[in-house]
């Protein structure tokens with residue numbers, strides 16, 4: 001399999017899952033956003049977005065779906081939740097919640113506060129989606145008050161997908177507003193060897209490709225906050 005990836009983008013979910021599963025893969029790290037900076041992405045994904053995972057059965061472009069599929073292909077690793085299990089509703093809910101509810105509002109915050117050219121920035125939009133994201137963390141915080149993982153009483157790819165959303169929150173500068181239970185969960189999850197191997201893999205691949213090793217969100221934030 002070949003993963004098309006940008007530093008700390010949502011494709012990191014896939015990279016982390018591949019590392020947790022100890023699967024062989026080829027990693028192609030691209031400058032962000034690839035749509036503008038590396039047109040090779042269009043050879044695999046007409047949207048120009050990452051992740052794009054080339055599998056023996058076609059290309060997948062949704063990070064949570066890819067994680068679900070990888071876990072399903074390797075049930076012996078125990079990173080998924082089987083159809084019919086009583087934990088399945090929570091598992092699917094967290095896989096989807098991670099991207100649609102917890103990640104998407106952050107992309108609006110990032111875009112309209114940091115990534116757009118100054119004349120196209122929208123402070124009100126950024127502020128509204130900052131509050132939206134922080135408000136939407138209530139469900140996760142309430143569950144983690146009594147559980148170490150989001151579902152099934154064990155680590156699954158749902159934790160990978162949710163943790164990525166929190167980690168993006170850290171990159172965009174919102175982690176100081178996380179409840180202590182969220183900060184503790186993020187620290188536990190990022191302490192995993194699989195997370196660390198994935199971080200090392202993307203760093204090595206970025207260096208080999210002559211690209212920056214910092215997250216684009218962190219670079220954009222530093223550039224804007226330094227001049228304001």
Ligand SMILES: N[C@@H](CCC(=O)N[C@@H](CS)C(=O)NCC(=O)O)C(=O)O
Pocket residue numbers: 009010011033034035036048049050051061062063064099
């Ligand atoms: N829902 C998709 C979103 C994919 C996506 O939008 N990826 C971003 C990186 S996090 C991207 O490639 N953005 C570049 C662009 O929009 O040009 C997923 O979860 O994988």
